[in-house]
Amino acid sequence: MKFTCDKNAFQKEISFAQEIISSKSAVSVVSNVYLEAFENTLVIRATDIKIGFETRIPVEVQEPGGITVFCDKLGGILGSIPEGTIEIEQKDNRIIIKPTFKKAQFSLKTISSEQFPQLPDIDDDKYFSLPAADFKAMIAQTVFAVSDDETRYFMNGVFVERAEEGLVTVATDGRRLAYVKRTLSGNIPDFKGVIVPPKILSLILRRAPEEGLIDVAINDKNIFVKFGLYRLSSILIEGQFPNYQKVVPESQKYELSFKRSEFLEALKRVSIFVEQKSRRTFFAISENKIVLSSEESEVGTAREEISCTYEGPEAVIAMNYRYIDEPLRVMDCEDVLMRYTETSRAVTLSPLPESDYFHILMPMQVD
Amino acid sequence: MRRYFHIDLDAFFASVESIDNPELHGKPLIVGGASSRRGVVSTCSYEARRFGVHSAMPIAEARRLCPQGIYLPVRMERYVELSSKVMSIYADFTPELIRVSIDEANLDMTGTERLWGSPEEAAAAIKKRVREETGLSISVGIAPNRYLAKIASGIRKPDGLVLVEPGQEAAFMRGLELDKLWGAGVKTRGRLEELGLDTMEKLCSVGRETLCQLFGKAGGDFLFMGSHGQDPGIYGQEPKSRSISAETTFERDVRDRESLESVLLGMAEELCARMYDEGLSSRTIQLKLRYEDFETLGARETMRGPFIGSAGIYDAALRVLNRKWDGRPLRLIGLGLANLGAGEVEQGSLFEDDSDRAAKKSAAVERAVFEASKRGLGKITRARLVPKPEKDKPKK
Numbered sequence: 001m002k003f004t005c006d007k008n009a010f011q012k013e014i015s016f017a018q019e020i021i022s023s024k025s026a027v028s029v030v031s032n033v034y035l036e037a038f039e040n041t042l043v044i045r046a047t048d049i050k051i052g053f054e055t056r057i058p059v060e061v062q063e064p065g066g067i068t069v070f071c072d073k074l075g076g077i078l079g080s081i082p083e084g085t086i087e088i089e090q091k092d093n094r095i096i097i098k099p100t101f102k103k104a105q106f107s108l109k110t111i112s113s114e115q116f117p118q119l120p121d122i123d124d125d126k127y128f129s130l131p132a133a134d135f136k137a138m139i140a141q142t143v144f145a146v147s148d149d150e151t152r153y154f155m156n157g158v159f160v161e162r163a164e165e166g167l168v169t170v171a172t173d174g175r176r177l178a179y180v181k182r183t184l185s186g187n188i189p190d191f192k193g194v195i196v197p198p199k200i201l202s203l204i205l206r207r208a209p210e211e212g213l214i215d216v217a218i219n220d221k222n223i224f225v226k227f228g229l230y231r232l233s234s235i236l237i238e239g240q241f242p243n244y245q246k247v248v249p250e251s252q253k254y255e256l257s258f259k260r261s262e263f264l265e266a267l268k269r270v271s272i273f274v275e276q277k278s279r280r281t282f283f284a285i286s287e288n289k290i291v292l293s294s295e296e297s298e299v300g301t302a303r304e305e306i307s308c309t310y311e312g313p314e315a316v317i318a319m320n321y322r323y324i325d326e327p328l329r330v331m332d333c334e335d336v337l338m339r340y341t342e343t344s345r346a347v348t349l350s351p352l353p354e355s356d357y358f359h360i361l362m363p364m365q366v367d
Numbered sequence: 368m369r370r371y372f373h374i375d376l377d378a379f380f381a382s383v384e385s386i387d388n389p390e391l392h393g394k395p396l397i398v399g400g401a402s403s404r405r406g407v408v409s410t411c412s413y414e415a416r417r418f419g420v421h422s423a424m425p426i427a428e429a430r431r432l433c434p435q436g437i438y439l440p441v442r443m444e445r446y447v448e449l450s451s452k453v454m455s456i457y458a459d460f461t462p463e464l465i466r467v468s469i470d471e472a473n474l475d476m477t478g479t480e481r482l483w484g485s486p487e488e489a490a491a492a493i494k495k496r497v498r499e500e501t502g503l504s505i506s507v508g509i510a511p512n513r514y515l516a517k518i519a520s521g522i523r524k525p526d527g528l529v530l531v532e533p534g535q536e537a538a539f540m541r542g543l544e545l546d547k548l549w550g551a552g553v554k555t556r557g558r559l560e561e562l563g564l565d566t567m568e569k570l571c572s573v574g575r576e577t578l579c580q581l582f583g584k585a586g587g588d589f590l591f592m593g594s595h596g597q598d599p600g601i602y603g604q605e606p607k608s609r610s611i612s613a614e615t616t617f618e619r620d621v622r623d624r625e626s627l628e629s630v631l632l633g634m635a636e637e638l639c640a641r642m643y644d645e646g647l648s649s650r651t652i653q654l655k656l657r658y659e660d661f662e663t664l665g666a667r668e669t670m671r672g673p674f675i676g677s678a679g680i681y682d683a684a685l686r687v688l689n690r691k692w693d694g695r696p697l698r699l700i701g702l703g704l705a706n707l708g709a710g711e712v713e714q715g716s717l718f719e720d721d722s723d724r725a726a727k728k729s730a731a732v733e734r735a736v737f738e739a740s741k742r743g744l745g746k747i748t749r750a751r752l753v754p755k756p757e758k759d760k761p762k763k
Contacts, residue, residue, distance in 0.1 A: 172717060172718075174716055174717055174718055175714055175715065175716055175717060176717070177717060242717075242718045247717045247718065275708075277650070277706065277708055278708075278714075320714060344715065345715075346715075346717070360717070362714065362715030362716060362717055363715050364713065364714050364715065365713040365714075365715075
C-alpha cells in the first residue's frame, strides 16, 4: 500500500477515528485504525467493538492495499507535522510516514487488516432520512438524562420509537426523564422501539452538520447512521425500557412560569453553596416569586429571588441542582412552564408556549 | 502546652458481656466472630489473656490455648450502644475528641484545667462517670502528644492512669520495654533485637538516618520519632469532613486472607452500627493497610448511593482489599467511612426498583435488630457469627 494525501484532510478523519476508539493498548487491533487504499480513495475504519466508523477521502494511490496502525500514535504524528502533502507507504509490517517537504520520517508498526473486526452492515434500501437539525435537537434534548448506572443497563441509552408522523426520543435515569415527540416528514418505517447508547448520539451531535439530512437504519441489533461520507453504527442496548408513559403526569394542579435565562443565572450563583453530595437546592414558590436557596452549611449559604407568574399556594420544593440545571440548559425557549401537584411528586418543565418536548424530575425530600 | 488524654475501655467487649451477665464475671471470656472455620478473637477478658489468648488471634488457636474459655458471639449493637454512651461522657469534658475506634478515644484536653482541675482530677472525674453510668472501667494515658498518650494508656491496665509531664517525653520512653513501642510488632522487635537494639534505651541512641537506612524512610522515621516520644502522626491529619473508622494492629503480622476478611466483617458491622447510632450516612469507604515494613497506604472508594446496611460496607471493603493488597503480611488494617453526612436526603424515584427495595428491606431489618438490642430486647446476631459448638467441628 502506498498513497499521498493532504495532511490536514487526513488528520481530520483520524481525529474522528480517535474519538471512536477506546482501547489504548498498542497490541490490540481495536486500538488501530483501518486504512485501505484503492482507486484513489482511502477508506478509514475504526471501532470500539460497540461502535463502527467508516469514512473515505480522496487520495492519490500509488499502490493499493490495506493495513491497520495504532491510531493514537498516528494521530500524534499527524498533529506534530506541518501542513502539506504526506506520503504513506507500507514496508513489510510497518508503514513509513514521510512529509514530502521535510527530512523527517516515522515508522509505525502495523497489524494486518484481516484481523480487523468486520463492522456490521445493512442494505442501503433500509435507510430512512431525517432532517439533521430535527434529529440533533431530539438528541440534545434527551441524551444528558441517560443513566450511567450499569446495574440499570436498560436506562443506559436513549429510547427511540416510532410515533404517528414522526419519532419519540426518551431518556431517564429513574429520577428524571426527558421526552421529545417530533413530527417528521419522510419515509420512516415501522420499527420496534430501541435503546441507543449515548456515545453514537453524542458523536452525531458533535459531528453531523446542522443542515441537510441524516440517514438512519435500524435492525434488531444495531442502529446505522449516514451523513456526508461518514457511516456510523452502534449496537443497541438489549432490555426493556421502563414504561415511561406511566410516569408522565396526565394533568398537574399548579403551574408557574419564569424566564429561563434569569432562572439559570440565579441557579448558577446559588449552586456555589449547594451541598456537593446531594446537590439539594430549595425552591420556595409564592405569589409571583421563586426564592432559590442552598442548604445551610458551615461555609455559608446562598439565596436569590427571581420573579415568576404564579397564583397557587406557597410551597417549597427541593430538587437536585443538576436535575433542574441540565434540562433548562438545553431547552430552546425564553419562558419556561413549571407544573406540579404536590411538592413530593413529579415536577414538569416545558417550554412556553408549549412545544413537542418536556422534562420530568422527581423532587427530593425537603427536610 | 498541649495536653492529650488517650482513653481505652478495658477488655471492652468481654466487659460488656460480664456486665450484662454477672455470672460470667471473673471467667475467661473470649468474644469473637467465631464460626469454626473462620473468625478471630475480637476481645478477651484479662482472665483469658493469662492463657495467651489475644485479639486478632484465630478462634481455633484460642480454643487450643484456652479450652475452658467461654466463647461468645460479637453483639456489636450492644457494644456500640455502650460505646456511644461512653463517648458522649468524654464529649462532656472536651469537644476535641477523636473516636479512634469503638473502645478508644483521644481527647484534646488542652486548656481545660480551670474547668476540670489537674489532669489527674479530670481523669478521675471521667473514670467515675464512666463507671457509674455504664459499669465499665477505663485506662487513661495523659501526655503532651497523641502518640505518647496512646502508649501511656496501655502501660497500666486495667483501670490505669499514667501521666507524662511535658519535657519528660523522651525520658518516659527510655524507661519503657521495647514492646511498648506502639506500632512496632513482633517482627520489627525481632529485627531490632538482631541488630542488638533490644532495649528502648539502645534504640534511642541510634540516629534517625541510621534507622532510615535499616528500616526504610517510613519505618525509620516512625521508630525514631516514636522512641523519642514524638508523635509520628498516628492519627494523621484530622479529616475535614466527619469520618468514623476502626483499625486493628496485629500483634503478629497477618497474611491470611480469611483472617483479614473476618476482621473486616467485624469492622463493617461496627462502623455500620456506629453510623446508624449517630443517624449518619456515607457512601465513601476508606481502607488503610500497613505492611510489615511500615509502608502504609490508604485507598478509598465512593459508591453511587449511600451504604445500605453493613453488607454493602463489607462488600466495598473486600473490593478495595482485592485491589490494593499485594498479599504481603500486614501489621495493621483499618476501615473507615468518610464524608459522613446527616442521613442521606431522599431523592424521589420515578420507577419502583426491585433491587433497591430488597437492599432497603434488609437494611431495615438490620436497623430494627439494632434498635431492639438497644432497648434490651434479647440478643440477636448474625448466624454466621455464632460460635459453633465443639461437637459440630469436623474431625480432621
